[in-house]
Amino acid sequence: MNHRMGAWRRRHVLGGFVGLAALGAPAILRAAPSGQPVKVGGTLSLTGFLAQTAVIHKIGAEIMVEDINSRNGFLGRPVEYIMLDDQSKPDVARSLYEKLITVDKVDLIMGPYATAPILAAMGVAQRYGKVMIQSSMGIPKLQTYDMAFPATPFGSEPDKTYPNVLLDCMATLPAPPKTMVIVTSKFPSAQFMAQGMRTEAEKRGVKVPLYLEYEAGNRDFGAIAARVKEANADFLWVGSLGLESNQILESLRKLDYTPKTSFHLYPAPGPLALSPDGNLVWSSTFLEPDEPFMSRPGMKKIAELYKERATKANLPYAIIDAQAAGMVAAWQILEAGVNGAKSLEDKQIAAWLKKNVVTTVYGPTKFDGLYNHGEPAQLIRQVQDKQWKVIWPKQFVAPGVKLIAT
Amino acid sequence: MAVNAARDLPKAAAAAAIVALAFLPMAKMPAFYESFIYLIFFWVSLSTSWALLSGFAGYFSLGHAAFFGVGVYTTAALTTKFGVPFLITVPIAAALAALLAAGIGAVVFRLRRLRGELFALLTLAVTFVIATIILNTPIDGGGGVFMSAVPLPDLMPTQTGTIYILGFAMCVLTIATAWWVAHARLGLGLFAIHDDEDVAEAKGVPTFRYKIAAFALSAGIAGAVGGIHAMYVGFITVAGTFELTVGLYVVLMSVLGGARHWLGPAIGATAITALLYAFISGGEAIMGRAIVGLILIAAILWLPDGVIPAIQAWLKRRRAAPVATRAEVVPVVPTTAPQISERSILQVRGVTKRFGGLQALAGVDLDVHEGEIFGLVGPNGSGKTTLINVISGFYPLTSGAITLDGAEIGRDPAHEIARRGVARTYQIPRPFANMTVLDNVALCATFGGPRRSKAEMRDEALHWIGFTGLGGKEEVLPAGLNLHERKFLELARALAARPKLLLLDEVLSGLNPAEIDNAIRLVRAIRAQGATIVFVEHLMRAVVELSDRVAVLNEGKLFALGKPREVMRDPRVVSIYLGKAYAA
Numbered sequence: 001m002n003h004r005m006g007a008w009r010r011r012h013v014l015g016g017f018v019g020l021a022a023l024g025a026p027a028i029l030r031a032a033p034s035g036q037p038v039k040v041g042g043t044l045s046l047t048g049f050l051a052q053t054a055v056i057h058k059i060g061a062e063i064m065v066e067d068i069n070s071r072n073g074f075l076g077r078p079v080e081y082i083m084l085d086d087q088s089k090p091d092v093a094r095s096l097y098e099k100l101i102t103v104d105k106v107d108l109i110m111g112p113y114a115t116a117p118i119l120a121a122m123g124v125a126q127r128y129g130k131v132m133i134q135s136s137m138g139i140p141k142l143q144t145y146d147m148a149f150p151a152t153p154f155g156s157e158p159d160k161t162y163p164n165v166l167l168d169c170m171a172t173l174p175a176p177p178k179t180m181v182i183v184t185s186k187f188p189s190a191q192f193m194a195q196g197m198r199t200e201a202e203k204r205g206v207k208v209p210l211y212l213e214y215e216a217g218n219r220d221f222g223a224i225a226a227r228v229k230e231a232n233a234d235f236l237w238v239g240s241l242g243l244e245s246n247q248i249l250e251s252l253r254k255l256d257y258t259p260k261t262s263f264h265l266y267p268a269p270g271p272l273a274l275s276p277d278g279n280l281v282w283s284s285t286f287l288e289p290d291e292p293f294m295s296r297p298g299m300k301k302i303a304e305l306y307k308e309r310a311t312k313a314n315l316p317y318a319i320i321d322a323q324a325a326g327m328v329a330a331w332q333i334l335e336a337g338v339n340g341a342k343s344l345e346d347k348q349i350a351a352w353l354k355k356n357v358v359t360t361v362y363g364p365t366k367f368d369g370l371y372n373h374g375e376p377a378q379l380i381r382q383v384q385d386k387q388w389k390v391i392w393p394k395q396f397v398a399p400g401v402k403l404i405a406t
Numbered sequence: 407m408a409v410n411a412a413r414d415l416p417k418a419a420a421a422a423a424i425v426a427l428a429f430l431p432m433a434k435m436p437a438f439y440e441s442f443i444y445l446i447f448f449w450v451s452l453s454t455s456w457a458l459l460s461g462f463a464g465y466f467s468l469g470h471a472a473f474f475g476v477g478v479y480t481t482a483a484l485t486t487k488f489g490v491p492f493l494i495t496v497p498i499a500a501a502l503a504a505l506l507a508a509g510i511g512a513v514v515f516r517l518r519r520l521r522g523e524l525f526a527l528l529t530l531a532v533t534f535v536i537a538t539i540i541l542n543t544p545i546d547g548g549g550g551v552f553m554s555a556v557p558l559p560d561l562m563p564t565q566t567g568t569i570y571i572l573g574f575a576m577c578v579l580t581i582a583t584a585w586w587v588a589h590a591r592l593g594l595g596l597f598a599i600h601d602d603e604d605v606a607e608a609k610g611v612p613t614f615r616y617k618i619a620a621f622a623l624s625a626g627i628a629g630a631v632g633g634i635h636a637m638y639v640g641f642i643t644v645a646g647t648f649e650l651t652v653g654l655y656v657v658l659m660s661v662l663g664g665a666r667h668w669l670g671p672a673i674g675a676t677a678i679t680a681l682l683y684a685f686i687s688g689g690e691a692i693m694g695r696a697i698v699g700l701i702l703i704a705a706i707l708w709l710p711d712g713v714i715p716a717i718q719a720w721l722k723r724r725r726a727a728p729v730a731t732r733a734e735v736v737p738v739v740p741t742t743a744p745q746i747s748e749r750s751i752l753q754v755r756g757v758t759k760r761f762g763g764l765q766a767l768a769g770v771d772l773d774v775h776e777g778e779i780f781g782l783v784g785p786n787g788s789g790k791t792t793l794i795n796v797i798s799g800f801y802p803l804t805s806g807a808i809t810l811d812g813a814e815i816g817r818d819p820a821h822e823i824a825r826r827g828v829a830r831t832y833q834i835p836r837p838f839a840n841m842t843v844l845d846n847v848a849l850c851a852t853f854g855g856p857r858r859s860k861a862e863m864r865d866e867a868l869h870w871i872g873f874t875g876l877g878g879k880e881e882v883l884p885a886g887l888n889l890h891e892r893k894f895l896e897l898a899r900a901l902a903a904r905p906k907l908l909l910l911d912e913v914l915s916g917l918n919p920a921e922i923d924n925a926i927r928l929v930r931a932i933r934a935q936g937a938t939i940v941f942v943e944h945l946m947r948a949v950v951e952l953s954d955r956v957a958v959l960n961e962g963k964l965f966a967l968g969k970p971r972e973v974m975r976d977p978r979v980v981s982i983y984l985g986k987a988y989a990a
Contacts, residue, residue, distance in 0.1 A: 046691040049649075058688065083688030090639050090646060091448075095441035096686060098566065102436030116550070119641035123554060127437075127565060142552050142641070186541055186548035188643060213548060215541060216645050 033073025037080035038344060040065075040334070041100030042110035045117060048088025052242075053323055054113045057135070058083065059309045060327030061110070063302060068331065074108075074338045086112055090120035097124040107344045110330060111148075115139060115189055122148050131346040131353075133333050135326030138189025138266075140371045147350040148372060151330035152286060152322065153362050155376025156369045159196025162284070162378045166197070166263060167204050169282075169380050169392035170235060173405050177234030177261065179207045183224055183248065184239025187216040190265055194239040209233060216241070225251035228259070236262040243268050249277035261406050263380075270317025273383045280406050285381040286322040286362055288390050290398040299361050302328055321388075329360035427574055431567035440570040446679045447573035448635055451580040452652075453659040453671035455627035458587060459620040460657075461665025464600035465521070469529030471652035472536045473503040473625035475644075477632025479540050482551040482642045487544075493559055496572075496633040503629025504622040506536075511618040521603070530653070537648035550643040558637060572634045577672075580627050584668035587623070594849055596620055597666065601838035608798055610824035610853030610903065662705055664712025666840065673713050678702070722881070746954060747776035751938050752797070752907055757806035757816075759789075759796055759962075766792040768962040769806070774907070779929070779939045781953030781970060783946075785982065788959040790942040791833065794909045797940075798830045799823040810907065824854050827906035831899075831913055833942075835892035837884035843895055844880040847871055847902045854903025867902055874898040874928065890921045894928070901932060908932065910941035914948050926951055950974065958982075 042061075045054040065081045073079050082104055086093035093112050100106045101124065111134030112121050118134045119142060125132040126145045135151040137143060140158065143150065155161050170177050180201050184194035191213065198208050210231040212224055221244075228236060229252065236259035238245055245267035252259065263282040264272065272278040287293040289303045303320045310318035320328075333353065338344060341352040354372070358365045366374030380392040384404060390396045391403040431440060456470045477499035484490040484498065510532060514520050520528060540546045561568045587593040595616045598606035607613045636642055656671075659678050664670025681701060685694020709716045752774040759767040767789045774780045782790050795801045797808055799820030808816040815823050829850070837846050847867035851858075855866070871880060874894040876887075884892060893913055900908055910929070914922050922945065929952055933939055943949050949956060950970045958966040958973060960982050966973050973979055 044688065046688055047695045084686045085688055085691030085694075087682070087691075090641060091445065091635070092682075094638065094640070095438060095445060098436070098441045099438035101438075103438045116639075116641050116643055116646055119552065119554075120639060123640050139549075144554060187645070188548065188550045191548040213542075215538070 033069060033076055033078040035077045037078045038074040038108065038338075039080050039082055039104065039106040040108045040110055041082040041084070041097075041104055041106035043084045043086035043093050043096045043100075043112045043117065043121070045088040045113055046085040048086075050088040050114050050117075054088075055313065055315065056310070056323045057113045057327040059306060059313065059315075060324040061331065063305045063309065064328055064331035064335075067298070067302070068335055072339075074335070074344065075342065081110070082106060086117050088114075088117070090116040093117035094120040094124055097121045101128045101130060108334065108338070108346070108349075110334065111135065113327075115142070129346055131334075131337065131349050133330045133337075135330040136323070139192050140373050143371045143373075146372075147346060149333060149350075149353055149367050150371075150373055151333055151360065151362075151365075152326045153365060153374060153377035155378070156371050156373040158376060158378060159192055160200060161376045162193065163197040163200035164204075165376075165378060165392065166237075166282075166380060167200060167206065169403070170206075170261075172392075172403065173261070175234075175405075177206060179209055179231075179233040180235040180237055181210045181212075181228050181231045181233040181259075182208055182237045182239070183210075183212045183214070183228060184237075184265075185216045185218070185241055185244060186213050187239075187241050190216075190239035190241060193265055194237070197237055197239075206235075218244070219247065221248045221251040222254075224248065225255050225257070228252060229255050229257040232257075234260055236260075238262060238264045240264050241266050243271060245272050245281070246275055246277065249275070249281070253277055268317070269319075269321050269388060273317075273386050273388055278383050279386075280383060280404055282380055282382050282391070283388070284322075285379050285388065285390060286377060287325050287379075288381060288388050289320055290390065290401075292396060292398070293361070296361055296363065297359065302361065325361045329362050329365070332360040333358050333365065424578060428571070431562040431564070431570055434563070437564060437566040440564075440566045442683060444566075444570045444573040444638065446676050447570075447577035448631060448638075449655065449659060449675035449679050450672045451573070451577050451631045452628060453656040453663075453675045454580045454584050454668075455624045455631065456656040457660045457665045457668075457671045458584060458624040458627070459596075459617070460624075461660050461667075461671065462587065462593060462596035462600060463617060463620055465617065465621075466523075466526045466657075467529040467624075468526045468653045468657070469531070469533040470624075470628055470656050471648050471650070472529065472533040473507060473628040474632040474635075474652060475533070475536060475540070475647045476503045476506055476625075477629030478636045478639075478642055478647050479545055479551075479632075480629065481633035481636040482553060483545050485556040485636075486551055486553060491559075492556055492637060496630050499633035500626040500630035503632070504626030507621040507625030508618055511621040515614050515617045515621075533648055533653065537644050540648075541644045546642070546644050548644070550641055552641050553636060554640060556637065569634070569638050573638075576627075576631055576634060580631075581669070581672055583623065583627065584671075587620070588668040591852060592616055592619060593668075594845075594852060597841065598838050598849055598853075600666070601840055602836050604800060604820075605832070605836045605838070607820040608800060608824060608830060609850045609899065610821045611849075612819075612821045614819075658702065660712075662702065662709075662712060664714035664716075667712065667714040667718075670712050670714040677713075746778045749776050750774060751776040751811055752940070753807075753809045754793075754797070755807045755809075757793070757796060757808060758804045759792055759801055760804045766962055767796065767804075770959070770962070770964050772957060772964065772967075774938060774940055775954075776906075776938055777933070777936070778954040779933055779941065779952050781949045781956040782940060782942045782959065783944070783949055783956060784959035784965070788965075789962040790959055791911055792962075793959065794830060794911050794940070794942060797823075798828055798909055821853070824903065827904075828909065829854055829900035829903045829905035829907070830909035831893075831896035831911055833912040833915060835884075835889075835896045837887075837892060837895055837899070839884055842881050842883055843871060843876055843887070843898075844868070846884065846895060847898045850899040851902035851904075854905070856904070866904075867898075870898040870901045873901065873931070875924070889916050890918075893917065893925070897928065897932070901935075901937075905937055908937045908939045910939060910943075912942055912944065914943060914945050922948065946974065 044058050065079055068079050084096045086096055109130050111118055111132050113136050115137050118137045122145050132148045133151055140154055140156050182194050182198055184190050201208055245264040294300050306320040306324055307318050336358040337349040337353045341348040353367050379390050379396050381388045382391045389401045459465050460467045480499035480502050481495040484495040485492055558565050558568050562571050595611040598611050599613050603613055659674035660671040663674030681698045750773040754770055754772040757767055757770045784790050803816045810826055848863050851863045851866040874897050914925055953970045956970045956973045958979050966976055966979050
């Protein structure tokens with residue numbers, strides 16, 4: 001009995017030591033950040049018409065702040081992310097960045113989501129000399145502030161470079177398209193790319209017999225579909241946002257017309273991949289949860305965390321894509337800038353970023369070009385078996401995946 | 407002395423607040439506060455400008471974003487494409503928006519059917535049209551306008567301070583304009599249009615002109631506000647500028663504060679902007695918006711007329727009616743025979759009125775002598791009320807001529823006819839529902855009679871309120887009057903215009919015998935004041951007792967004319983109308 005009791009005691013005492021060690025060890029191993037938090041302020045469009053996409057950025061940001069704090073924080077201090085809701089309005093975004101900087105006295109800022117709030121925030125950042133990293137401005141030439149940095153590798157002139165990526169991919173088809181219909185939303189970043197596509201296509205001998213623009217938010221694509229069918233081009237290029245691609249393809253189906261091959265600029269990835277109309281369509285991307293991207297440092301863990309949280313938040317498409325990855329990359333750049341400059345001073349961070357290469361989920365990223373952009377890395381993906389697969393350029397295509405011609 | 411000090415206190419507080427707000431940028435407070443207060447100024451100006459037409463006159467617009475957007479893009483285009491200095495673009499933005507509104511108003515306000523929800527939908531359509539034009543022309547073209555290169559004048563030490571002071575100036579100007587309009591003839595006319603536009607016109611309010619003035623003023627302010635806001639936002643897009651929520655927010659803000667009050671929209675705008683900023687933290691954003699929505703729903707349910715009217719009503723309940731407003735005048739019926747001139751004050755010649763295939767009046771000729779009481783009778787549908795409507799200008803003539811005191815009035819608008827000295831009452835009383843008895847009568851004195859000071863108008867109104875026995879009801883709304891009192895309010899309103907010719911449309915219908923006797927005495931007393939009276943009546947006792955002459959209309963034609971007792975005994979009249987002789 002006593003022996004047994006002794007054994008029991010020994011087991012528990014030992015267990016207690018192990019438990020303490022287990023609790024203490026991560027703190028020692030992680031060198032947990034301590035001291036006054038480094039306050040990073042930013043807004044996201046958590047309500048209003050941009051809210052559906054902004055919630056993806058929110059999850060990306062939360063994952064990254066936890067990840068940074070699980071390591072060393074910023075210079076050994078924990079990071080506190082002050083996230084405010086700009087209600088999808090640029091004027092509110094502007095005032096909230098002023099609040100973050102002049103009232104909350106944040107140490108650093110993180111850019112908002114979408115072009116208009118980004119530009120409103122950029123003006124504030126410029127007046128107060130703050131570094132601003134943004135992940136979702138599709139018109140790089142508008143980023144005129146010297147200390148604003150893009151997290152998504154559009155390159156400085158995506159209206160010239162990306163159409164050529166697409167044209168290169170088209171040229172690999174068994175019967176390369178000779179004609180292209182372009183249909184685009186008048187949403188600034190989509191229209192910007194559509195105009196570039198027309199110019200570059202014509203330069204390379206692909207005729208554009210039909211170029212149509214529709215108002216952002218349009219829901220009735222019947223008339224547009226009729227004209228697309230009438231033009232019957234070899235390739236359909238759609239400058240769409242969100243569900244517009246689904247709606248256009250549905251309108252075309254109602255006219256008994258299936259485009260030979262179609263490309264969609266910024267569609268809602270889940271609905272398009274899962275729709276029968278979306279089978280084998282092309283789209284733009286910067287990464288997919290596949291090789292070689294999953295081999296990038298930390299990517300696998302981030303993708304898993306994203307899936308878990310997006311599922312919990314009831315998002316219709318719980319797979320990490322360019323929207324969430326953009327926010328992840330933005331935090332990776334900020335972390336690299338702070339650690340590289342060993343400072344929270346904006347000027348020093350900006351100077352370091354301009355001279356160095358940062359490894360993000362998008363790969364090695366530089367900021368030494370026009371408008372602080374580096375090399376473009378916009379890719380082409382295709383829906384195959386209801387999943388998005390990168391199909392071009394070749395070096396980003398996963399083993400066993402290839403472009404399926406239609 | 408103490409009373410004066412109490413009255414001056416709000417004015418002194420307002421002046422102090424204006425001075426304090428003007429010098430706020432000098433306090434070098436954090437820029438956010440300047441920005442936040444600027445956004446309050448912005449919404450105050452925008453919602454107050456909306457209320458100038460939609461709140462005051464009741465022409466509910468859902469398209470205020472159109473005029474705001476014209477201002478935004480005027481400044482954006484002039485500064486970025488033509489290098490015009492920003493400050494110069496603001497008045498141009500205001501002028502273009504005002505011009506657009508005046509142009510739309512000149513077409514729309516002529517059509518009676520485009521009131522109410524049709525006007526709201528039309529303004530919404532204008533927003534879409536303007537947005538489409540801007541989106542599809544080089545003004546924007548779809549790519550947006552980036553204004554970072556546009557220099558902002560150094561009015562204040564900081565850029566935010568400069569935007570703040572411009573927003574502040576615009577806000578003060580807008581509220582001052584709203585105050586002025588609400589206290590001027592224009593405002594009084596707009597309030598009357600809000601309650602009953604046809605009656606307002608008949609009482610002498612130049613409704614068409616006033617609506618255009620209010621629309622242009624409202625749009626002009628929105629345009630100037632847009633011009634300033636373009637600089638605040640920095641990147642202009644069609645979707646962001648013309649979004650539906652701009653129009654909805656101004657409506658919500660105005661309705662919450664009280665759209666008929668000059669300060670109501672400012673209160674609503676301040677409350678809603680502050681509420682929206684109360685829940686900006688990322689963790690509570692969605693719940694916060696839901697709470698804001700619930701607060702607004704509750705406020706609108708509990709305070710349907712808005713915060714300011716609710717406060718005013720509460721204050722009024724606490725106060726007894728001031729003795730000075732109690733009108734006590736006893737109508738005197740002269741014992742001497744009335745003086746009836748041989749001169750015709752009203753001549754009706756060959757008047758016809760068609761409504762499509764229906765001939766309501768088929769060539770009526772009449773002469774009404776100065777000083778007489780002229781009865782107009784006939785079976786239902788004989789054209790009596792149509793004739794009153796034609797004489798008062800409510801219906802345009804199809805053909806014929808009508809002269810008043812020798813001047814042709816047949817084709818004049820109703821408000822011109824009213825100013826020439828024709829006043830009328832309605833068979834079913836149509837008082838201005840949101841105005842007190844005193845305001846109802848004072849409005850008619852203001853627009854129908856000769857130009858006088860405000861105090862004189864008030865005295866005039868009090869006189870006729872007392873004359874018609876409504877003394878003590880001055881501050882009561884028409885809903886608080888019984889039918890008898892409402893009929894007499896109709897009379898008081900008509901008399902306050904000091905008409906040469908008074909048209910009474912079945913003023914006795916629905917009254918009990920004692921009230922009828924009272925009314926007959928009153929009509930006689932009115933005639934004693936020197937007015938000529940034409941009255942439509944079915945009550946034969948009153949017709950016979952009151953009329954000097956009677957005309958009988960049948961099927962839109964003059965059927966008989968003469969002394970009341972003779973006409974009533976005419977077998978032809980009896981057969982078409984009475985069924986039996988009135989007097990043996």
